[in-house]
Amino acid sequence: MIEIKNLNKHFGQFHALKGISLRVKENEIYGFIGHNGAGKSTTMNIMAGLSHFEEGSCIINGQDVKELAKPGDLNVGFLPENPQFYPWMNATEYLLYCSKNPDKQKVKEIIAWAGLEQHASRKIKGFSRGMKQRLGLAVALINDPKLIILDEPSSALDPEGRSEVLRLMVELKNMGKTIIFSSHILSDIERICDRIGMIENGEIIFEKSLVSLLNENVKPIFDIEFKHMISTLQIERLMEHKDILKVEAKDNMLTVQLKQNDLDPKSLLESVLEFDVPILGFNLRKNNLESLFIKEGN
Ligand SMILES: Nc1ncnc2c1ncn2[C@@H]1O[C@H](COP(=O)(O)OP(=O)(O)OP(=O)(O)O)[C@@H](O)[C@H]1O
Ligand SMILES: [Mg+2]
Known part of the structure; x- marks a missing residue:
């Protein structure tokens, strides 16, 4: 599903990704962990086809991201770290705008799922951080992608919202989807992930199944x-x-x-x-x- 090899990226002189390799297998939930500034968002932006890199390869669903005409061709659902919206639109309008095949009923369902029913016709510019994160999740799922990349999907959510998102990720996996998400909330990762990759200072420290990681360290x-x-x-x-x-x-x-x-x-x-x-x-x-x-x- 995702095959990254020897990825290198600089921001000016700064070497942000130092030859990272990782693999996300079909139909798994992959947890991507690392301290602030480790390189999670940089990697995930590349996976979503939104960011350039100098060396290495990134294959998503068998497609080389370097050869894409535009990011939309990847058919992945992506929640960026700081999702941006058109503030003058309301949630329903924005989701219709993001839909490849606009369908009012589907937008209504996804808004209800995201817990935004009460706010469907409010302008996005008045949304709180958690509401924006919920809307960002809805945007990531609106086109029914097989691969879902979520950069800290629950960081702005209240405990109830966090549990809902975790439950949803498990549901999506049961529907045959593949999910990679980053988080600092290790108890969340522990609850739902099949495998975990840890990045530190632009290098992958380990990539292991949750079971073997915990067993090795009993x-x-x-x-x-x-x-x-x-x-x-x-x-x-x-x-x-x-x-x-x-x-x-x-x-x-x-x-x-x-x-x-x-x-x-x-x-x-x-x-x-x-x-x-x-x-x-x-x-x-x-x-x-x-x-x-x-x-x-x-
Ligand atoms: N646009 C940019 N220009 C310059 N440096 C950048 C840029 N984006 C990221 N970096 C640097 O690259 C490194 C990795 O950043 P990244 O955002 O990928 O970290 P992260 O693991 O997502 O951290 P966090 O947990 O804080 O979200 C950091 O040192 C950061 O300062
Ligand atoms: Mg980040």
């Missing part, structure tokens, strides 16, 4: 909750266990770190059962994307 830490407090003596005995690196106690909880990722927790469980104190919880702590992102970025 920390061998168990949080064990007991019905009563565990005595110091019992904790000391537990620390003698050959697989255990560290034990921390707080109230009725023990946090136990194992020496290696792939150790079988069975013998740990057997050791804590010997305390003869009822166990209320025994959980392997999972890393979330937030902690990985902070680690990778530093």
Whole structure:
């Protein structure tokens, strides 16, 4: 669907994209992450056929963006970082204007989906930032594209709006579409993405499936909750266990770190059962994307 190879782009002397390669497969939701200024928007503008680059290649739906007569030929839905509209039009007029085959019923449906029903006939110049983002999303979908590129689709939305957008992205995937979106909201990425690419200073740091990214970084830490407090003596005995690196106690909880990722927790469980104190919880702590992102970025 998207195949980018060795892309290089400068803004004057500034080397913004330093040979990036990435691949978005058909019918996946791809999350594009990176700190401010990493190069996400620059890359996405190129994917949408709107920005020039010096070296490398960018193939979208089998089409080389360098060989396009005009960006509209790509048949992608694109939400730019700061969508611009004709402020004197209202939302309905603008969506009709953007439609390849103008259809009033379809525009009405998409306006309702975007949560803009109340504002359909208001001039866009009076729209709030979140309303403009909703309208931008509607514009990205109005021509029923197979590939959808969204640059921070939920950054200006309230929590309810954010959840709606995430739900919609999953619905679009179920309809057979392919989606790439950038976001700083890692919990959103974690909720819906199949694969993730991270860019830093114009270079791709990794590109992996969400599952393998999280699995590779599972920390061998168990949080064990007991019905009563565990005595110091019992904790000391537990620390003698050959697989255990560290034990921390707080109230009725023990946090136990194992020496290696792939150790079988069975013998740990057997050791804590010997305390003869009822166990209320025994959980392997999972890393979330937030902690990985902070680690990778530093
Ligand atoms: N038109 C431009 N002229 C000069 N430099 C630019 C221009 N557009 C982007 N840059 C620079 O290129 C780098 C990448 O910018 P880009 O907008 O792609 O980052 P981003 O990852 O989208 O960041 P953000 O999370 O803040 O949106 C930044 O250092 C930015 O200053
Ligand atoms: Mg950006």
